[in-house]
Amino acid sequence: MKAVPDLVEEIELTPDETDIDREYLKFVLSEWDAQALEEALLLKDASGAEVVAVGLASDPDIDQALYTALAKGADAAVKLSGGPEDATATGVRAALLAGYLAAEPADLVITGVQAADDIDGQLPPMLAAHLGQPHVSVVIAVEAADGGVLVRQEFAGGRTHQLRVTTPAVIGVQAARQAPRYAPITRIRQAMAAGGLREVTAEPAAASAAPVVRRMYRPEQTSHAQMLTGSADEVAEAIAGLLRDRGLVKG
Amino acid sequence: MSPMNVMVLAEHTGKQISEGTYELIGAARDLAAALGGQVEVALFGPRDLAAQLGAADRVLSVDHPALAEYLPQAYEVALTAVLAERSPRLLLMANGTPGLDLGAAVAVGWQAPLAAYVTGLAVDGGTVVATSAILGGKVLAELELPGERGVATVVGGAFGAEAGQADAVPEVTEVSPPAGLDQLAMSLAEVTEPQGGDVDITTADLLVSVGRGIESKDNVELVQDLGDALGVPLSASRPVVDAGWLPKTRQVGKSGLKVKPRAYLAFGISGAPEHLEGMRDADLIIACNTDPGAPIFDVAHYGTTVDLFDLVPALTDKLS
Numbered sequence: 001m002k003a004v005p006d007l008v009e010e011i012e013l014t015p016d017e018t019d020i021d022r023e024y025l026k027f028v029l030s031e032w033d034a035q036a037l038e039e040a041l042l043l044k045d046a047s048g049a050e051v052v053a054v055g056l057a058s059d060p061d062i063d064q065a066l067y068t069a070l071a072k073g074a075d076a077a078v079k080l081s082g083g084p085e086d087a088t089a090t091g092v093r094a095a096l097l098a099g100y101l102a103a104e105p106a107d108l109v110i111t112g113v114q115a116a117d118d119i120d121g122q123l124p125p126m127l128a129a130h131l132g133q134p135h136v137s138v139v140i141a142v143e144a145a146d147g148g149v150l151v152r153q154e155f156a157g158g159r160t161h162q163l164r165v166t167t168p169a170v171i172g173v174q175a176a177r178q179a180p181r182y183a184p185i186t187r188i189r190q191a192m193a194a195g196g197l198r199e200v201t202a203e204p205a206a207a208s209a210a211p212v213v214r215r216m217y218r219p220e221q222t223s224h225a226q227m228l229t230g231s232a233d234e235v236a237e238a239i240a241g242l243l244r245d246r247g248l249v250k251g
Numbered sequence: 252m253s254p255m256n257v258m259v260l261a262e263h264t265g266k267q268i269s270e271g272t273y274e275l276i277g278a279a280r281d282l283a284a285a286l287g288g289q290v291e292v293a294l295f296g297p298r299d300l301a302a303q304l305g306a307a308d309r310v311l312s313v314d315h316p317a318l319a320e321y322l323p324q325a326y327e328v329a330l331t332a333v334l335a336e337r338s339p340r341l342l343l344m345a346n347g348t349p350g351l352d353l354g355a356a357v358a359v360g361w362q363a364p365l366a367a368y369v370t371g372l373a374v375d376g377g378t379v380v381a382t383s384a385i386l387g388g389k390v391l392a393e394l395e396l397p398g399e400r401g402v403a404t405v406v407g408g409a410f411g412a413e414a415g416q417a418d419a420v421p422e423v424t425e426v427s428p429p430a431g432l433d434q435l436a437m438s439l440a441e442v443t444e445p446q447g448g449d450v451d452i453t454t455a456d457l458l459v460s461v462g463r464g465i466e467s468k469d470n471v472e473l474v475q476d477l478g479d480a481l482g483v484p485l486s487a488s489r490p491v492v493d494a495g496w497l498p499k500t501r502q503v504g505k506s507g508l509k510v511k512p513r514a515y516l517a518f519g520i521s522g523a524p525e526h527l528e529g530m531r532d533a534d535l536i537i538a539c540n541t542d543p544g545a546p547i548f549d550v551a552h553y554g555t556t557v558d559l560f561d562l563v564p565a566l567t568d569k570l571s
């Protein structure tokens with residue numbers, strides 16, 4: 001699970017403009033990791049899998065996400081450290097997770113299809129390549145089956161493939177079969193009070209080749225929308241006018 | 252064999268090469284010209300599809316039963332073999348399911364750096380430079396892919412498709428199927444085509460579209476009232492569909508439907524690249540989003556930061 005900047009916030013860049021400035025940002029669990037956790041819990045509900053939630057200790061507010069996972073039904077939560085301090089790049093994360101999984105193997109690794117801030121590739125295939133395991137990403141359902149799992153992979157326009165995959169394997173989840181379950185705040189507090197996070201230090205695998213960031217910048221807003229201002233009523237009138245001018249509404 | 256070639260992974264349905272493949276071939280033509288190399292297309296599955304790849308200098312064809320449909324491990328085995336044989340300077344893949352699924356794994360295996368979510372590609376003094384749209388399109392990153400090889404997964408619509416199409420017959424090189432294709436840890440069990448729905452949002456003149464800013468299923472009714480007043484169907488961003496608030500047939504975007512109405516009204520949609528892929532060609536886009544920095548305003552013609560919970564009822568009032 002990865003904590004990523006909340007995209008509703010304004011994103012600032014570092015003074016040298018080669019990274020985003022994470023100091024004052026609010027972080028949330030990556031929405032696809034929330035979907036991945038839900039799919040793991042559904043697998044547990046259906047077939048009694050043991051679910052271990054894993055986060056990186058260097059991620060902001062990761063404790064909150066891990067305790068929430070425990071409150072939702074994960075059997076254990078691991079807070080992983082080792083490797084470089086700045087572990088935002090997918091390559092660095094994949095190497096550390098591969099080191100951890102080499103020491104504590106899992107039958108199935110389920111993670112989000114992507115994260116909003118990964119620029120050097122997506123975690124599921126990268127992790128699988130390190131582990132030498134098969135992988136399937138952009139998945140919308142995972143079920144236990146003889147000797148492995150049955151997964152549904154989604155393509156453009158909603159076409160899907162169902163694949164039979166031998167485990168161990170790595171799955172990248174696009175969406176769980178149902179919206180992520182809700183954890184009551186009292187349960188999250190209970191999990192926090194019980195303090196069940198297991199701190200693990202792993203030896204990262206050799207990191208893969210990475211691109212070099214020259215600079216980051218905000219998209220030039222050359223074609224920025226003409227903004228309609230005023231009260232809701234005034235803006236509504238302006239929009240109604242635009243639609244009327246084009247003959248899209250009667251009256 | 253030139254190490255300065257640009258390779259494109261072809262995507263197809265078994266009968267038809269995808270639009271995205273042509274976009275990549277077009278981009279590859281420019282890059283190959285700048286690098287002094289050629290454009291090669293890796294085609295897995297039916298060899299006769301090479302006839303649709305006239306803009307390539309060479310098609311590298313691997314045909315094997317395991318490659319009849321996209322199968323992650325089979326494609327990875329075949330792509331790894333083709334890369335080892337041809338050593339291109341750059342591999343381009345569309346940022347669709349195969350790109351998201353294979354790109355990073357192939358990059359690790361081939362020991363090449365990868366740039367994801369690419370919207371621009373250039374050669375600058377011999378170095379390949381990719382522009383990557385991250386954080387839902389709020390930030391662009393300029394990335395160098397140094398060394399002898401690199402992989403870029405390219406966002407749909409970033410390049411035009413025309414430059415990648417030509418009425419020529421490319422040279423076809425048959426690559427023998429690697430042994431790994433006979434020992435896969437996965438198999439295809441079933442293919443499901445999308446189901447038709449109650450309404451067809453791709454033919455509507457006007458669409459009222461709703462995103463996660465609507466917050467709950469109950470609130471969707473508010474926007475439904477506006478749709479009813481206008482007599483048009485509701486469409487939505489993916490999270491609204493994933494939450495089960497509207498059916499899949501209403502989803503606009505990369506993994507949903509592509510729409511081109513005369514007007515598209517977006518309420519509480521941030522404008523992530525995956526959403527823009529499905530609606531950026533609408534004649535008129537009007538966006539309502541309380542965040543003035545939302546990327547939707549970069550494609551919208553008109554915008555407002557008025558709260559949708561105030562604006563939608565006001566608009567329904569005016570149009571009823």
Ligand SMILES: Cc1cc2nc3c(=O)[nH]c(=O)nc-3n(C[C@H](O)[C@H](O)[C@H](O)COP(=O)(O)OP(=O)(O)OC[C@H]3O[C@@H](n4cnc5c(N)ncnc54)[C@H](O)[C@@H]3O)c2cc1C
Binds near residue numbers: 007174462465507526
């Ligand atoms: C492989 C893949 C395929 C995908 N395919 C698609 C696809 O086909 N279609 C698609 O849409 N997405 C797709 N996505 C998801 C995409 O990345 C985004 O997560 C999604 O588009 C975001 O939806 P949203 O804009 O509704 O939500 P958010 O990004 O959460 O935006 C909600 C917006 O609402 C605004 N808001 C909040 N409250 C209010 C209010 N009261 N009034 C006005 N505005 C408000 C906020 O400022 C925010 O900008 C795909 C992702 C992947 C990985």
Ligand SMILES: Nc1ncnc2c1ncn2[C@@H]1O[C@H](COP(=O)(O)O)[C@@H](O)[C@H]1O
Binds near residue numbers: 028030180
């Ligand atoms: N209805 C929603 N509105 C906004 N964000 C959501 C919603 N559902 C899920 N998310 C995102 O998913 C992440 C994890 O959600 P959860 O685990 O359900 O608390 C949060 O950080 C949110 O950003």
